Amino acid sequence: MDKKDDVNSPGYEIDPELQGSVAITSLDRIYNWSRRNSLWPMMFGLACCAIEMICTAASRYDFSRFGMEVMRPSPRQADVMIVSGTVTKKMIPQIVRLYNQMAEPRYVIAMGACASGGGPFKEGYTVVSGVDKFVPVDVYIPGCPPTPQALLYGLITLQKIIDKETLKKARWYSKEASLPIPVPVLGPDLIDPRRYEEIARKTSETELPANPAENAN
Numbered sequence: 754m755d756k757k758d759d760v761n762s763p764g765y766e767i768d769p770e771l772q773g774s775v776a777i778t779s780l781d782r783i784y785n786w787s788r789r790n791s792l793w794p795m796m797f798g799l800a801c802c803a804i805e806m807i808c809t810a811a812s813r814y815d816f817s818r819f820g821m822e823v824m825r826p827s828p829r830q831a832d833v834m835i836v837s838g839t840v841t842k843k844m845i846p847q848i849v850r851l852y853n854q855m856a857e858p859r860y861v862i863a864m865g866a867c868a869s870g871g872g873p874f875k876e877g878y879t880v881v882s883g884v885d886k887f888v889p890v891d892v893y894i895p896g897c898p899p900t901p902q903a904l905l906y907g908l909i910t911l912q913k914i915i916d917k918e919t920l921k922k923a924r925w926y927s928k929e930a931s932l933p934i935p936v937p938v939l940g941p942d943l944i945d946p947r948r949y950e951e952i953a954r955k956t957s958e959t960e961l962p963a964n965p966a967e968n969a970n
Contacts, residue, residue, distance in 0.1 A: 780920065781918070785917075785918055786916075788915055789916060790819070790820035792832060792833050792860075792908070792911070793823045793830060793831045793832055793833065794824050794825070795824070795826075795828055795833065795835070795851065796825060796826045796831075799836065799868075800837070801838065802868070802899065804898070805898045805899060806837045809901040809904045814905060816905060816908060819909065819912070821908060831856070831859075832856055832857075832858060833860050834859070834888075835864050835904075836848065836861065836864060836868040837865060838867060839867040840867065840868055840881040840883075840884045842879055842880070842943050843879070846937050846938070848887070849887050849888060849934050849937060852888045853934055853936075857931060858925045860892075860915075861890045862890070862891065862893075862907055862911065863894065864904060865897060865898050867880070869883055870883045872897055881943070887937060891911060892908075893907075894906075894907040935947055
């Protein structure tokens with residue numbers, strides 16, 4: 754096939770008589786257009802950033818103008834997780850569990866300094882230093898808390914990311930099944946189940962002797 758006959762080729766030319774009467778597009782463009790304008794965020798908030806998220810959904814800013822009107826209370830009906838607020842070690846297992854239950858394709862927005870890197874509570878023993886340590890984040894929104902305009906900009910940025918995706922390379926369109934993220938175990942500290950063998954090995958290497966007298970020395 755000649756290069757000029759290939760619609761997807763940069764050198765493709767339309768007959769001047771047909772220009773203005775024919776619309777040529779690709780499957781990726783149609784697919785991405787339909788997804789970018791029907792994003793369904795999951796309805797949950799963690800801290801003060803959630804108030805800004807509520808304001809963004811209300812009438813003054815109204816992100817339904819961008820096709821994000823339906824905020825779903827169920828992860829099985831949502832494809833965008835907006836992590837709005839401080840992520841504590843007690844909460845992260847629930848966040849990972851909700852992420853695993855979301856439908857593919859799914860996206861995560863870290864809203865605010867706390868969700869992005871721990872914020873002012875980063876040094877606290879109860880706070881996770883960024884939700885991206887456990888779930889993949891697509892868009893980071895700075896601020897403490899971010900304004901509704903910042904959240905709108907983050908959602909528009911996510912739409913631009915979706916516009917560039919292709920079915921050939923999309924992880925959710927591959928033949929291999931997407932494996933769920935192991936839910937962290939909350940004990941004296943968070944434990945990633947994927948590190949069980951490593952933790953057991955290091956524990957056996959530093960195991961103290963059984964004799965109390967030797968421990969005292």
